[in-house]
Amino acid sequence: MKRILALVAVGICLPAGIALAQDEAIEVEGPPPELSGLKAEAAEIVGDNQKLTQEIVDSLFSFSELGFQEFETQRYLTELLESNGFTVERGVSGIPSSWWASWGSGKPVIALGSDVDGIPKSSQMPGVAYRQPMVEGAPGHGEGHNSGQAVNITAALAVKELMERENLPGTIVLWPGIAEELVATKAWFARDGRYEGVDAVLFTHVDDAMVVSWGQATGTGLVSVEYTFDGTAAHGAGDPWKGRSALDAVELMNVAWNFRREHLHPLQRSHYVIVDGGDQPNVVPSKATVWYFIREITADKIRENFATLQRIAEGAAMMTDTTVSRRIVGAAYPRHFNKPIAEAMHRNIRAVGMPEWSDDDQAFARAFQEFMEADEITGLKTEVDDLEAPKEEPESGGSDDIGDVSWNVPTVTLRFPSNIDGRTGHHWSSAIAMATPIAHKGATAGAKVVAATMLDLIQDQALVENAWTYFREEQTANETYLPFIGDDDPPAIEKNEAIMGTHKDELSRYYYDPSKYDTYLEQLGIDYPQLEKPGAE
Ligand SMILES: [Zn+2]
16 A cells, blocks of 8 residues: 655654655655664654765765775774764774774664775766766775765764663674675675674665665675695796796686686676786786686575685696696675565664655756766655565676675665766776765765664563564574685785785875865866756767
């Protein structure tokens, strides 16, 4: 049954001055899902904190940091959390840019996570509906990972204020997805016991919709692995018969894998880059390295394909009289999200609703979709999505190492509406909205949902119990988590150091200064929404 929920009516039971994201009627299914009591107060505090949310979103956007190099991000966020009473540990799991923040005591322990790293070569001016790098060739937030910590921190501060006032027991933990684009840390956090004693993980990720799911998520898990071949150098022309080329081994390995693809299940995804192919043509390469992502729908199939890849690597070494070694760079278990928490979160999603987009936001979204030659020019979504149940037929796609967390503790991912449909993933077009009012409003709406779900977990002991019953009796009854990383695999913390080193000075000229400028768009001199390139015909 459809009905109209007039939020004006909700306003009656709220203190004056409440700033809900939406002040128009929204259409909902079933019984009226109102934010009442402490949830309504949390939404009010989140609304009052929109300036902070915007500053976090814009600051992280301006830092433009790649995985394992999120040091400005770490400095900024940990100082902010410490100044708000959180205890912060830096460099956890031997990862220098990581951190762990906690406040409170006792149960439940609620851990809020979100990724913070960017994408190579995706530097992009925000708020303009065309391609314009801020720094040519530099990294940027071409995934939108600058927004999730703003959601979590805003939600955490609101709930903390209420917990202090009401003397509610519980512990709030905030943690970052470091180097998520390399899926290279969450399995390490899990291995090192970071989620032991945690009752629930609420993870947040940018999207163009407001949605949560339960069960196996769409997409894959993966093993990220580098193979390094060792050969023998020689003069490429003088005495090449003395050489044994490590690059030959890499090329033969890749040829073999590409032939093998035909006989792999179509749900698999695999890709590689050659990170070291030798130094110069007249020196037979004595070292060469190729880096693979091996993705599949289930952990067993990932292991099976990884074993095939391993044999192919050994075969390539045999063919070239080289030797081969391997190194695990990252890992992501297929994700499985918790049903009871997802259901609770979905009720909050319906109560909060989508942000109220301005005409400028919609004009910007449509101009962007036209520029991207999107299939449909839809503008921004105005309705929340249904609760997503597991697909009957699994669907392939990307991975996220939140999968490893989801097999250690009941976990859900809130996807919040800070981006525009029609973008390309891992691409500058995914950065274009990420420091605009669209990103800010989406993060505020997301924070209201996270805060309300935290209050559900704090106030409703049965929800925590049901979450663990589902985890033990449904999720893990027939499947055991066997991590893809070993006890001794170190995190690949040197990754992206060279790229960041090349661009950091120039990027630092663009760091957002909230003490001088209200918004980052103002600092950049962008008259939002800038639909056409100045000077363009
Ligand atoms: Zn992501």
